[in-house]
Amino acid sequence: MDNKLRIYNSLSRKKEFFEPINPPYVGLYVCGPTVYGDAHLGHARPAITFDLLYRYLKHLDYKVRYVRNITDVGHLENDADEGEDKIAKKARLEQLEPMEVVEYYTHRYHRNMEALNVLRPNIEPKASGHIIEQQLMVEEILEHGFAYEVNGSIYFDVEKYNQSHHYGKLSGRKIEELQANTRRLEGQDEKRNPFDFALWKKAAPEHIMRWPSKWSNGFPGWHLECSAMSTKYLGEQFDIHGGGMDLLFPHHECEIAQSTAAHGKESVKYWMHNNMITINGQKMGKSLGNFITLEEFFRGNHKLLDKAYSPMTVRFFILQAHYRSTVDFSNDALQAAEKGLERLLKAKNTLHQLKPGKESSLNVDELAKNCYQAMNDDLNSPVLIAHLFEAVRFIHLIKEGKETIRAKDLEQLKELYQTFVYDILGLQQEETDRSELTTELIEMILHLRLEAKKNKDFATADKIRDELTRKGIIIKDTKDGFEWEW
RNA sequence: GGUCGGUUGGCCGAGUGGCUAGGCACUGGUCUGCAAAACCACGUACGGCGGUUCGAAUCCGCCACCGACCUCCA
Numbered sequence: 001m002d003n004k005l006r007i008y009n010s011l012s013r014k015k016e017f018f019e020p021i022n023p024p025y026v027g028l029y030v031c032g033p034t035v036y037g038d039a040h041l042g043h044a045r046p047a048i049t050f051d052l053l054y055r056y057l058k059h060l061d062y063k064v065r066y067v068r069n070i071t072d073v074g075h076l077e078n079d080a081d082e083g084e085d086k087i088a089k090k091a092r093l094e095q096l097e098p099m100e101v102v103e104y105y106t107h108r109y110h111r112n113m114e115a116l117n118v119l120r121p122n123i124e125p126k127a128s129g130h131i132i133e134q135q136l137m138v139e140e141i142l143e144h145g146f147a148y149e150v151n152g153s154i155y156f157d158v159e160k161y162n163q164s165h166h167y168g169k170l171s172g173r174k175i176e177e178l179q180a181n182t183r184r185l186e187g188q189d190e191k192r193n194p195f196d197f198a199l200w201k202k203a204a205p206e207h208i209m210r211w212p213s214k215w216s217n218g219f220p221g222w223h224l225e226c227s228a229m230s231t232k233y234l235g236e237q238f239d240i241h242g243g244g245m246d247l248l249f250p251h252h253e254c255e256i257a258q259s260t261a262a263h264g265k266e267s268v269k270y271w272m273h274n275n276m277i278t279i280n281g282q283k284m285g286k287s288l289g290n291f292i293t294l295e296e297f298f299r300g301n302h303k304l305l306d307k308a309y310s311p312m313t314v315r316f317f318i319l320q321a322h323y324r325s326t327v328d329f330s331n332d333a334l335q336a337a338e339k340g341l342e343r344l345l346k347a348k349n350t351l352h353q354l355k356p357g358k359e360s361s362l363n364v365d366e367l368a369k370n371c372y373q374a375m376n377d378d379l380n381s382p383v384l385i386a387h388l389f390e391a392v393r394f395i396h397l398i399k400e401g402k403e404t405i406r407a408k409d410l411e412q413l414k415e416l417y418q419t420f421v422y423d424i425l426g427l428q429q430e431e432t433d434r435s436e437l438t439t440e441l442i443e444m445i446l447h448l449r450l451e452a453k454k455n456k457d458f459a460t461a462d463k464i465r466d467e468l469t470r471k472g473i474i475i476k477d478t479k480d481g482f483e484w485e486w
Numbered sequence: 487g488g489u490c491g492g493u494u495g496g497c498c499g500a501g502u503g504g505c506u507a508g509g510c511a512c513u514g515g516u517c518u519g520c521a522a523a524a525c526c527a528c529g530u531a532c533g534g535c536g537g538u539u540c541g542a543a544u545c546c547g548c549c550a551c552c553g554a555c556c557u558c559c560a
Contacts, residue, residue: 013490033560042560049560076558083558171555177488178556222558244560251559274560275491281552285559320509321499326492326553333498336510340498343509346523374500382500386508396524458519465521476523483523 005376008324010248010271011170015378020239021269026062027238028054029230031247034071035105036090039112040291041329042277042284048315049274049323050242051118055424056375067233068121072102073128073209074222088209098209112294115311117426123233127225131211134220134228137262138199146261150190152202152216158195161257170256170271171249197254199224223254230267241268245275274323281328306331309338310430316341319381319425344421345429347392349485350399351414357404362394364409371420381425388420437471446482
């Protein structure tokens, strides 16, 4: 392929050619979930977006180290640096140990991700397991003069940092605007400026998640964990940092400031952000209370859902939109995705039944080129899918005898299909329960049905078909017999 | 209020200055005992008003509407 991968860098607001710092190695860090509740459709978006990136980078033979964290401490409920820890609150409400909450929802998150065929990252660090690293980073920032201590808590000095660096470069903000727009909140008297953020917080007496430090018994600030853990596992400078667009400010802006303040240089080369999933045009989010959990999608038990949608339908639905566009949830859209996916996946069976001919009326090289071009253009999965549907159409036409393909091209087409549909898009056939039926049994029943048809006993034939359909077996009558699949 | 982004045919959703994206749905047809599947045919869409251009949905300006971020959020 002569064209190369380009990705949109939020920092430059442009598509840039992807050039790793130390090829063939690629360091990828993505902000993972705060595990205080079930994952919803919104959580599936970054997971699938960066799964697509991870899969594609690996396909391009990069040696990728993919780190995605689990936030289990420090993520406060409310206004910056005040309020209760999300995990601790849940624990209090459920009368559980905070770590029980963390383990419970981490497990469920993994289960959902597995259902969506999202590959596990290489490293999945937890914030609570990296308190020492975070404390060391606080010390570095203090030593460099970009933080101050008040009453056992350490805050990042944004104004000081801004004198020598640009705080706001990622989100396109100016400190004066922040000054003008930041609301003055109660209980923030400790901070020199309202936009300063906590690196370490002294724990209030009722705060159960706390660790000793030279400053106080306390806990780390939310923004710090990603900086500390990405540094630990990917180094002071690494290639790609991803996450949802809503994290751009302040979370990622703070990460840049922290890393730069600690190490004297910026840590991330490419920032990538996936857009939001909306519901009736509004962002789907926990704080808005309009979210549908993945579990609810898979089971269909939510008042907004007409029916259950399989994990692969959800995955395909997300991949049908470009990751930087918002995508609006609706039953119609999900159902359209469901049918489209079925068509795409079923074509595989047809593809493997094809007989090669003397000539090819399809240019497989051209198709492959188009697929790579789509992916290279900032992971344009919707365009890739459009090309794959062109292939599907062609596959059907070959079967109908209206087009032909050479043996060599047929092999290439099979390989292409496997690569893009299964390996890169990560789509897979749904598992169905086949425990009570065997191939032999089904064949036997279908032959009985054929007998019935020959005897014009259509009532029996239809009854058999209905029963088997109920078991998830699809029957297609042909001129001289039948085909079936499950 | 500030910053940024969006507005594409019934629904979803790509996109480039001139060459039908794609999916789903609908309708008609082929096939079929009937279906299903598949195939064929079919839709001249790009928020509004100006401007640039031989030519704009695609570039520029203004307006309208919607959204995101500015507080935790994937």
